[in-house]
Amino acid sequence: MKNHLRELRAERGWSQAVLAEKLEVSRQTVNAIETQKYDPSLPLAFKIAEVFNMKIEEVFTPNHRK
């Protein structure tokens, strides 16, 4: 699954640590999601979308979709 986490975070000027704190996860988890080494669970994906005030499909896209 692809995501735009890094771009969205950069737009808001948040560090990984700041985003991790908002999501109540570790900085390692934010980094792993950004580098697409780890796909978050559905509850965490919804929480990420909520933090960015966006729809989940605006943050995450399946690999087969461009």
Added chain:
Amino acid sequence: MKQETKRYLIAFRPAFVWAIIGLALVFASSWVFQSVVLSSALRLLLALLPLIPGGLFLFYLVKGLRGFDELQQRIYTETATMTFIVTVLLTFLFGSLQRAGLYTAGWDDIGNAMMFIWICIYLLNEWRYR
């Protein structure tokens, strides 16, 4: 010290304490068995005593793990599963070597090997998600 490392240490502190108490009891009971003559009932009691801190170690370890986020839980779950499989394979290997008359492993060897394997696999899994 990193914030996350601190969090790990705080979450696992009670588990570490009970692990140290358990190990101390194992060593102390081994010393007593070699040095003092005791009745069978007392020997049994002393041999089973480390199970109490062992159980508390497990309880606080699981409690600490449940406080972690989903990626960290995944890393620990993968580590535990892989360690279990590697240890089972190693146990079979020790058994084969023993039947071949080449090496006789002690019970402690399995535990020590398991701890060493756990550390190696944990570091590997941590690295994978960096």
